[in-house]
Every structure is written in structure tokens, then in C-alpha cells.
Amino acid sequence: MTAAAPHTGPGPAKSPPGPSAPARRAPRRLLPRFLPLTPALVLLLLFLAGPIAYCVLIAFTDLQLTGQAEESFVGLENFRRAFGDEEFLNAVWLTLVFTVVSSLIGQNTLGLALAVLMRRASKPVRTLTGGIVVTAWVLPEVVAGFLLYAFFRREGTLNAILDWLRLPSQNWLFTLPILAVSFANVWRGTAFSMLVYSAALSEIPEEITEAAEVDGAGGWRRMWHITLPMIRRSIGTNLMLNTLQTLSVFGLIWVMTRGGPGGKSRTLPLFMYEQAFQNSLIGYGTAVALLLLLVGSLFSLVYVRLLRTEV
Amino acid sequence: MRPTAARPRSASRLTAFVALAAVTPLVLTACGGGSGGDPDTLKVSFKQSTDNSVKVMDTYLVDIKEQFEKAHPGKKVELVPIKAPDAEYYTKLQQMLRSPKTAPDLVYEDTFLINSDITSGYLKPLDPYLAKWKDWEQFIDTAKAAARGEDGRTYGVPDGTDTRGLWFSKDVFAEAGLPADWQPRTWEDVLDAARTIKERVPGVIPLNVYTGKPVGEAATMQTFEMLLYGTGDGASDPLYDRSSKKWITAGQGFEDALAFVETVYEEKLGPDVSDALDPNVGTRVRGEWLPQGKLGIALDGSWLPQDWLEGSGHEWPEWSEELGLAAMPTQRGQAPGRVSMSGGWTWAIPAEAANPDLAFEFVETMQTRANAQKWYIANSGIAVREDVADDPAYVRAQPGIRFFTDLVENTHYRPAYPAYPKVSTAIQEAMEGVTTGDLSVEEAARGYDEALRDATDGRVVEK
Numbered sequence: 001m002t003a004a005a006p007h008t009g010p011g012p013a014k015s016p017p018g019p020s021a022p023a024r025r026a027p028r029r030l031l032p033r034f035l036p037l038t039p040a041l042v043l044l045l046l047f048l049a050g051p052i053a054y055c056v057l058i059a060f061t062d063l064q065l066t067g068q069a070e071e072s073f074v075g076l077e078n079f080r081r082a083f084g085d086e087e088f089l090n091a092v093w094l095t096l097v098f099t100v101v102s103s104l105i106g107q108n109t110l111g112l113a114l115a116v117l118m119r120r121a122s123k124p125v126r127t128l129t130g131g132i133v134v135t136a137w138v139l140p141e142v143v144a145g146f147l148l149y150a151f152f153r154r155e156g157t158l159n160a161i162l163d164w165l166r167l168p169s170q171n172w173l174f175t176l177p178i179l180a181v182s183f184a185n186v187w188r189g190t191a192f193s194m195l196v197y198s199a200a201l202s203e204i205p206e207e208i209t210e211a212a213e214v215d216g217a218g219g220w221r222r223m224w225h226i227t228l229p230m231i232r233r234s235i236g237t238n239l240m241l242n243t244l245q246t247l248s249v250f251g252l253i254w255v256m257t258r259g260g261p262g263g264k265s266r267t268l269p270l271f272m273y274e275q276a277f278q279n280s281l282i283g284y285g286t287a288v289a290l291l292l293l294l295v296g297s298l299f300s301l302v303y304v305r306l307l308r309t310e311v
Numbered sequence: 312m313r314p315t316a317a318r319p320r321s322a323s324r325l326t327a328f329v330a331l332a333a334v335t336p337l338v339l340t341a342c343g344g345g346s347g348g349d350p351d352t353l354k355v356s357f358k359q360s361t362d363n364s365v366k367v368m369d370t371y372l373v374d375i376k377e378q379f380e381k382a383h384p385g386k387k388v389e390l391v392p393i394k395a396p397d398a399e400y401y402t403k404l405q406q407m408l409r410s411p412k413t414a415p416d417l418v419y420e421d422t423f424l425i426n427s428d429i430t431s432g433y434l435k436p437l438d439p440y441l442a443k444w445k446d447w448e449q450f451i452d453t454a455k456a457a458a459r460g461e462d463g464r465t466y467g468v469p470d471g472t473d474t475r476g477l478w479f480s481k482d483v484f485a486e487a488g489l490p491a492d493w494q495p496r497t498w499e500d501v502l503d504a505a506r507t508i509k510e511r512v513p514g515v516i517p518l519n520v521y522t523g524k525p526v527g528e529a530a531t532m533q534t535f536e537m538l539l540y541g542t543g544d545g546a547s548d549p550l551y552d553r554s555s556k557k558w559i560t561a562g563q564g565f566e567d568a569l570a571f572v573e574t575v576y577e578e579k580l581g582p583d584v585s586d587a588l589d590p591n592v593g594t595r596v597r598g599e600w601l602p603q604g605k606l607g608i609a610l611d612g613s614w615l616p617q618d619w620l621e622g623s624g625h626e627w628p629e630w631s632e633e634l635g636l637a638a639m640p641t642q643r644g645q646a647p648g649r650v651s652m653s654g655g656w657t658w659a660i661p662a663e664a665a666n667p668d669l670a671f672e673f674v675e676t677m678q679t680r681a682n683a684q685k686w687y688i689a690n691s692g693i694a695v696r697e698d699v700a701d702d703p704a705y706v707r708a709q710p711g712i713r714f715f716t717d718l719v720e721n722t723h724y725r726p727a728y729p730a731y732p733k734v735s736t737a738i739q740e741a742m743e744g745v746t747t748g749d750l751s752v753e754e755a756a757r758g759y760d761e762a763l764r765d766a767t768d769g770r771v772v773e774k
Contacts, residue, residue: 065405067427156584175586258525261588262747277402279733280427297494 031281032211059287066079078287093245095295097249098182098267103246106186108239113192116202116223118194128192137191145255148184152256177257177265184252189245193238194212200234201227236307243299247292268292313511332586352387353669354381354415357406359392359402362594364624365689368618374608374685379676391415396590397690398527400508400511401732407661414663416670422457422654423528427729430461435660436464440671446678454695457724458657467657468674470683471692473613474651474718475537477501477637483607484635487511494637496644498538498571501535501608505580508607516600518608519578521573521716522632523743525590531735532652533611538568540723541641541650549774552727557772558726558734558763560757561741567642569752573745601634604625610639613715617691631710638718651718652726655695693719 058080082088085248112165114133118126151157152172159169172180204227212222216251228235249291250269252257258265268288276285328582355376357368369392376388393403401424407413416649418429439446447455450469452742458467481491487508495501520534539549542564548705549564551557575581582600586592597606597618600606602625619627638649658677676682686692688708692717694700706713725731739760743749750758763771 064431066424066431066433067401068431122319154583171583173586174588258590260523260525260743261584262743262749278398279736280402280405 010061025252032250053229055286055289057171057285059290061281061283062281065282067278067280071283074283075117078284079291081284082288082291087263087266088271091266092291092295093270094178094265095267095292097178097241098185098249099246099299101179101184102182104239106182107193107242107246108235110186110190111238112197112235114190114194115197116227118198119201124232133191133194136188138262141188141251142248142255144163144184145252148180148187148252149256152184153179173257174261177261181253181256181265184256185246185249188252192245196234196238196241197231233307236303238299239306240303243303244296247296247299268295289309315542316745319722330382333635335704337670339387343670350666351385352389353417353666353673354389355417355670355673356391356393356404356415357419359394361394361396362598362618362624363453363490365618367620367623370622371686372687373683375673377681379406379673382676383669383672388673389666390700395686396527397421397529404465405431405433408663411663411665414661414665415761416660416664416666417661417673418661420657420659422467422657423532423597423725423727423735424471424732425458425467425659426727427732428659429462429466430729431693434466435463435662435664435667436460436466437468437671438464439658441465441468444671444675446675446680447577449680449696449698451695451697451700453653453719454653454655454723457655457727458659461728466559467659468678469655469657470657470677471690471693472653472689472719474653474715475533475610476639476715476718476721477613478609478611479504479635479637480601480604480607481633481635482604482680483508483512487607495640496648497640498541498642500640502509502571502578502580507577507715509578512607515604516582517589518575518604518610519582519596519600519606520606521570521591521592522576522581522584522739522746523588524736524739527590527739528735529593531738532574534723535568535738535742536652536723537610537639537650538642539564540652541566541639545641545647545650546647548723548726551728552772553726555772557770558730558767560763560771561774562774564642565759566752566756569745569755570742572742572758575748581757587746598625602630604633613693613711613718614691616711620689636711636714638721645681647721649718649721651722653719653722654694654774655692695726703728710759710773730767730770734763737762737766 015049020112024151060073061071062068062072062074062077114129118129121129139147149156149240154171157171158172162169208226208230209222212226217225240261248269249267252272253265253267254273257265257269269292272285275281341436355372357372358368359369369390372390376390377639379388380386393400395403401421404420405414405428405659408431409419418677420434454469454472455465457469457472459465477665479493484491484493484504486510487504489504489507495504500561501518508517521530522534523530536550543582545551548559549562550559552559576584581587582592585594589595590681594611596611597615600608601615602619616630617623618625618632621628636674639651641648641650658674660667677686678696680696683694683696684702684705687694687699687705688763691709692710693712694705699705700716707717737759741755743748744753744755744758760771
């Protein structure tokens with residue numbers, strides 16, 4: 001309707017008379033045009049940018065939750081301290097392990113595999129599998145945490161099954177905590193990848209697959225030369241979303257292991273929480289949060305590049 | 312149609328005004344204002360048990376609330392329970408205390424953190440109120456000191472204290488051939504009893520000592536300090552040097568205490584390590600292991616029976632027949648022969664409280680002699696009021712009270728200065744290291760020294 005207005009209504013009368021006019025009018029027009037955006041802008045600044053800016057500010061102070069009369073500006077001290085702190089470096093390492101194992105390898109590959117297999121499956125099988133996987137995703141993080149705690153603990157389901165199979169059982173949360181929580185994250189988050197890939201696969205035109213089949217390409221070749229290149233964009237998006245979500249997983253690990261034993265599953269979010277709220281070091285905790293943000297943006301950067309090279 | 316393009320300027324001003332008017336209330340709500348507090352409503356925050364069946368404090372406060380509202384017509388008491396494990400309770404409370412909008416009028420403060428919160432300026436000095444309050448004279452001096460800041464002013468009214476000792480199952484002891492009137496003289500005696508139980512009563516956990524970060528302050532106080540304060544001469548503080556105001560690095564006593572913990576878990580005298588490092592192990596000790604006879608010896612606090620009282624959910628009135636009590640011995644039996652730690656909680660008024668006067672009147676109601684006595688008995692607390700401690704009705708009210716009240720004589724208070732919570736975390740980390748076997752005692756002690764320097768800004772001394 002707006003596009004047609006200049007031809008039908010009084011539009012032409014308002015249109016610029018000469019080439020120099022727009023330049024003069026633009027600033028005056030710009031203001032009213034942006035006015036309706038102001039509420040949104042103000043809200044954005046207030047509730048999104050505000051807290052972030054405040055966080056950045058706090059990260060450069062020695063603010064504590066208790067035990068301190070007033071805080072002071074300490075510059076880069078918190079960051080220097082983090083890099084000199086073995087526990088921090090350990091947390092960074094665990095976060096990378098957790099992200100690579102559970103998100104890059106686990107959720108992503110398993111999601112793709114499920115999506116591919118489900119395209120071939122009969123409808124009841126598809127519905128059932130989809131239902132189960134999505135249920136895991138729909139469960140609140142804490143509930144999922146308790147379920148998997150019950151699954152992995154010493155008297156838990158996994159060991160009961162192993163016993164029944166006459167295989168040696170062990171206390172998974174104690175001996176392999178980071179793998180246990182990684183598995184939990186795979187269990188919980190695979191549905192998302194599966195949905196993304198299902199959607200992507202359904203976009204691939206049948207003719208191309210059929211043509212390849214006629215040309216004698218086997219399943220793996222079709223996957224490698226047709227399917228994967230065609231859903232590359234989805235892979236990038238999915239990897240990015242998965243990674244960012246996995247980097248910030250807190251509740252799941254907190255419920256299952258509290259970062260223990262001995263810090264063996266203490267990823268950055270847990271380390272941050274412990275520093276800020278258990279040791280009352282808000283300033284240091286916030287600095288760690290900013291570093292976590294940095295790790296997230298590094299991952300994102302890699303994926304964005306991956307996306308850009310395509311098409 | 313594009314509404315903004317051709318409008319006259321007055322209209323765009325109107326738009327601006329409308330937009331601003333729409334946003335302003337949001338901004339104001341976000342930045343300040345809010346309801347400062349109703350002068351007729353008293354908000355009382357307290358720590359609710361994480362065990363749903365334990366309602367001791369809830370019941371007691373409802374009773375006080377009724378008394379208070381009857382005596383103060385027109386005033387209302389709003390109880391604000393915070394249901395969380397200790398560590399999270401402190402955090403939540405501190406966040407509430409930071410702002411006048413969220414600060415309640417009265418809070419339940421652990422002596423563990425009170426000095427830290429005083430330094431932060433979260434609490435109000437109570438001296439003007441205490442000076443006019445007759446009952447204050449009844450409080451024993453050590454208890455009064457528990458809530459005194461470094462500025463010499465008092466910031467809380469203690470509602471009891473606690474002591475710690477060894478609880479043991481008489482059934483398990485009988486099966487193991489150990490005496491029913493057991494009283495170990497040294498640490499080795501304790502370990503030997505545990506070894507005997509391990510050998511002769513399979514399927515029972517010989518000895519529980521709390522350890523590691525998941526359990527929090529319970530590991531530091533119920534286990535580590537009960538050991539540490541039993542090393543050395545028993546007179547000087549092994550953690551903090553009061554004369555130089557410096558924290559003491561890990562010495563021989565510290566390493567010996569760690570070695571004790573290491574022995575318990577290395578020799579499998581304690582619970583399975585994964586159970587010991589479960590944050591809920593305390594609930595299992597009280598609710599499951601002790602009542603079901605699955606635990607031989609527990610190094611734990613005087614408050615355990617509050618979980619076993621009538622109406623508490625895990626009623627176990629027979630506990631006094633089935634459990635024995637022994638004082639924790641010093642390391643080699645050196646004088647004074649036994650050791651205990653004390654802490655306890657206080658009622659404090661936040662600096663930002665809207666109704667401080669009313670809050671203190673509520674404290675007075677709680678601390679009438681009758682109400683105080685009711686509370687000590689209800690929560691298995693150890694009286695800090697002389698009039699109550701001397702009352703035969705209090706001593707008779709519960710088995711064990713005499714035993715734990717007598718321990719007050721040999722008890723120690725923690726150096727609960729602002730750095731203490733961090734020092735405590737460092738201790739828990741050292742304990743966890745030796746419990747899991749990841750660290751040797753020496754490594755854990757060096758780790759502690761390092762963490763201690765960090766936590767105290769280098770105010771440490773070697774002894």
C-alpha cells in the first residue's frame with residue numbers, strides 16, 4: 001500500500017523537487033522517523049546494554065558480597081589473577097572438553113544421525129523417536145539434572161543395567177564426572193540439533209538425491225557430496241547455537257556434581273558462581289563471566305566464518 | 312501510510328512526549344522507588360530447613376508472631392522464610408541486605424558471617440537497645456562476644472549456641488565388642504574403634520566426618536576445627552593470631568588434622584567418598600544412617616535431636632537409649648583432654664530495615680525467659696542465658712543437654728572475621744583433596760597456605 005502511494009495519491013507533490021532537496025531535508029526527517037523507535041531503544045539500553053555495561057564496570061573493581069566496607073577500582077587485577085589461578089585454567093580446560101564432547105561431537109553428530117535415520121523410518125517409529133528425544137529437551141534443566149543424577153549415581157540405573165549384564169559397575173559421577181555431565185548434556189540437547197537438521201534435510205530437492213542415486217552414488221557418497229554441502233548453512237547455525245548454549249550450562253552440572261569431586265567437573269559457569277556467591281568475590285566472578293563471554297565470541301567467530309565461505 | 316513523514320512538528324513533539332511518558336514509569340521502577348516498607352508490618356527473615364518435615368523454627372516463629380501481634384494491636388508480622396542450604400542462605404541474605412527495598416526488618420544471622428556482614432555495613436548496632444533491655448544481663452559473656460564487631464559494638468542477639476562431640480550407636484558398638492560407655496582419650500582411640508567396627512560389623516559405616524566443599528562450613532567446623540583445636544596446647548588459637556591480627560599458615564597441627572581425614576577415607580573407615588562429597592550427606596546422617604543403625608560413630612553437633620523430636624517427621628524418641636555420647640578427645644590426650652567448637656545464630660537488624668524499633672521489640676518477645684527456654688528445647692540448642700541454663704526443667708527436657716552444656720567449658724569460637732568464610736573454603740578444598748586422594752597432606756597444606764595468602768591479602772604469619 002505504501003509502495004503504491006506516490007502514484008495514486010498526493011505523493012508526487014511531496015516528492016523532492018530537485019536533487020539538492022533531500023540532503024537538506026534528511027536530518028529533519030530522520031528525527032521523526034526514529035522517534036517511534038525510542039521506547040524500544042530506551043528499553044534495550046536500560047535492560048540489555050545497562051546490565052552488561054554494569055558487569056564490565058564491576059569486573060574492574062574488587063566488589064565483594066560481604067566483608068568489605070567499600071569497593072575500589074583495581075584495573076586489570078581480576079584478569080591477571082584469573083590467568084594466574086590454576087583453578088581458573090582448569091575450568092577453562094574443562095569447559096572446552098565439555099563443549100567439544102557434548103556439543104560439537106555429541107549433540108551435533110547424534111542430531112544429524114537421528115535426522116537422517118528418521119527420514120528413512122516408518123511413521124510410527126519416527127513419531128516415537130521424535131517424541132522421546134523432544135521430551136528430553138522440553139524437561140527443565142534441573143529436572144533433567146536430577147534424572148541423570150539418578151541414572152549415573154552409584155545405586156543408579158546405569159549400574160543396575162551393568163550389573164545385570166555382569167559388567168563391572170562404578171560410580172560414574174565420581175570417576176568420570178566430566179564425561180557423565182557431557183553425556184547428560186547430549187541427552188538433553190540433541191533434540192534441538194535433530195529438529196534443525198530434519199528441517200534442513202527436508203529442504204533438499206528429491207531430484208538431486210534421485211539423480212545421484214541413478215548415477216550410482218552410494219549412501220556415504222550422497223551424504224558427503226550432496227547432503228552435507230547442501231545443509232552447510234544449517235550446520236553452522238546449529239553449531240553456533242549449540243555451543244553457546246552448552247558454554248552456559250550451569251544447572252545440569254550443579255545438580256549432578258556441584259563441580260566436584262575436587263573440581264573435576266567445574267566448568268567456567270560453576271567456577272564463576274563459586275567465586276561470586278560462595279566466596280563473595282563479585283568483582284572477580286564478573287571478570288570470569290566476561291572471559292566466558294570471550295570464549296563464546298571466539299567460537300561464534302569461527303562459525304560465522306564457516307557460514308560466510310558458503311554460497 | 313507513513314505517519315511520521317509528513318507530520319507537522321508539533322505532532323512529532325507529541326509523539327516524543329507520549330513515548331517518554333510511556334517509558335518514564337519503567338525507568339523509575341527500575342532505578343528506585345518501590346515500596347519502602349509498611350510501618351505496621353514487620354518482616355522477619357529466617358532460614359527454613361531444606362528438609363520439608365523439619366518445622367521446628369517455623370512452628371516456633373508462628374507462635375511468637377501470634378504473641379507479638381496480640382501484644383501490639385495494629386501491627387502485623389510477616390515471616391519470610393528462605394529455604395536453602397547454609398551457603399546459599401547467606402548469599403541470598405546478603406543480596407537482600409544490600410538494598411533498602413529488599414532488606415527485611417529482622418534477620419537470622421549465623422555467627423559465622425556476622426563479622427563479615429558488619430564490615431559491609433549491612434547491620435545496625437544494637438547497643439542503644441541493649442542498654443535499655445534488662446534481660447541482656449542474663450546472657451553469658453562468650454555469647455555476647457559472638458556478635459560483637461571489631462568496633463566493639465554488638466550487632467546481634469544470640470538465641471543459643473551449640474557444641475560438638477561424638478555420637479555413637481550402642482547397637483553397633485555391642486556387635487563390635489566395644490564398650491557402651493565409650494570415651495576415647497586420643498585420636499588414635501577414635502580411629503581404632505572405627506577399625507574395629509569395620510572389621511567386625513560389615514555393612515556399617517564405621518565413622519562419619521564431614522569433608523569437602525559440597526558440605527561447606529559443616530566440614531570446616533564439625534570436622535576440621537574439632538581436630539585442629541585439639542592439637543597444640545589447647546590455649547592459643549591455631550587459625551588466627553589475635554595479637555598480630557594475622558592468619559596462621561598450615562603448621563604441624565594443621566597437617567595432622569588433614570592426615571586424620573585422609574586416614575578415615577583412605578582406610579575406608581568413613582562413608583564412600585562419593586557419599587561423603589554429596590551436599591546432602593548431613594541429611595542422610597541424621598535422617599537415615601544414625602536412626603537405621605548404619606553408622607557407628609558420628610562427629611557431629613548438639614542439634615541432631617531436633618530432627619528426631621516429635622512432630623519433626625523422622626521421630627526417633629528412642630535415640631537416647633540407642634545412641635551414646637562422648638567428648639571429642641584432644642590429639643594425644645593432652646590437657647584439657649577434650650575439645651569442642653561453638654557457633655550459633657543471632658537475630659540481627661539490617662542497617663536498611665524500615666522498622667528497627669519494632670524489630671527489637673520482636674526480639675524481646677522471642678527472648679522472654681519462657682520463650683527462650685521453649686526455643687532451646689525445641690531446637691536442641693544450648694542455652695546462652697544463665698537463668699535458663701540453671702533451670703532444672705531445661706536440663707531435664709532432653710537427654711544429652713547436660714552433656715553438651717558441660718562442653719561449653721572447653722569450647723572454642725571460630726575467628727569469624729571477614730576473611731573467615733574464604734579461609735573456611737580453603738580448608739574445605741584442602742580436605743577434599745586428601746579425601747579424594749588427589750592431594751597428599753603436604754600438597755593440600757601448601758595449597759591452603761597459598762589460598763590463605765590470597766584470602767587475607769597476605770596478612771599471614773607462620774607459627
